[in-house]
Amino acid sequence: MSDTPAHLLIVDDDERIRELLKRYLVKQGFMVTAARDAAQARRLLSGLAFDLIVLDVMMPGEDGVALTQWLRGAMATPVILLTARGEAKDRITGFEAGADDYIAKPFEPRELVLRINAILRRAPRPEAGADAPQMLMLGRLRYEIETGELRDGQEPVRLTQTESALMRILAARHGQVVSREALVDQLGRDRGLGGEIAQERAVDVQITRLRRKIELDPRRPRYLQTVRGEGYMLTAG
Template sequence: MSQTSFTVLVTDDDPEIRDVIHIYLRNEGYRVLEAGDGLQALELLRQEAVDLVILDVMMPVLDGIKTCLRIREQWDVPVIMLSAKGEDLDKITGLTTGADDYVTKPFNPLELLARAKAQLRRMERLRARMQEETRIIIGDLVVDAERHRVTSGDREVALTPLEFGILQLLASHRGHVFSADRIYQSVWKEQSGYSDNTVMVHIRNLREKLERNPREPLYIKTVWGVGYRIE
């Protein structure tokens, strides 16, 4: 993920502080949103995909502590708290409300920028791990559950929703044999009817799309008299 894709929400009732932070973040290539109080910040979070929130503690309408609590009820976005209070108890209060970091005013903008970068890197690594968990790789075959996308080598394979459902079911349980009846119930979400023929047709279509030689499939194997599996 490139820096230009990061969006940072700066929430502070002091427009001069927002301007300074905005300039430093923008110079790094980040997209910056601004809010003057907690309610404005929450409204922007509902409207925009935000990667990091920089949040002042002392604000009118809705202060930073209450705003952070509200954020944690709905979003996992990292939060850096800003406050003129430097006592340990105040820092602990900020962190226990769900903040990921705490910076005391007056602050060095370069230090805040470094802390923002650290939070964004951590989030980027987490997203990468989550993305890997949604991707199933079997040889040259990649099943991406999050994007509902299948590739075989360099070739993207267009599947119907039912074909994708069958492939995802078998690929996520490699080595397990699924009967046609069980596949039908799992993918169609219905009690089996004429499941054998229905599933067989979809398996045949899948093989024609995935396999170089559908008569000798590399991926979806038939276990005669039992069902289908992916090795």
């Protein structure tokens, strides 16, 4: 069995609930990525593999039931539906769509953890790397994980040595926050990078330069995100 924590996707249009669930589940030992709606969830799922999805039913646009139906046609990842509707007919609708479990709001976070663990025990996780994506799609750009190449269509995007090292580190942990301290440590061990990146501020500068190459609007990054007080996270989509 893998020692890597299970990676969960939380999909809920309520920012407060998203953040509360994310913080609680991280404290319980899970890796957690959050999406605000079905569209963002689809983008994340196109580049990341998750062990389980916790999905709100009542969202604007595509609702949770419709997204669950799409998921069942695309992958076998377990789904837990969250909803304020607790009537039997609503639970039946969720299960018919392909959900593995159904929890009515309000609920105790501990109950959610117990149900997550029960489902994960019934659905053994694949061996590490078995379903891992071989590339990450960053909008129009494609990052080849094995070779470390970044391409815009067929054209390579030139990266400096430090930018290449940053991409390798962040891509290896895509969907997870990497702290500035961890980046300083890993970059500092990479021969040839020199002492210029041995400080957190220098890492911030390198992140800014890398954003200019992968973001349509570097001032409002979509793929290389700052997680306030924690570090940086690379997300596909």
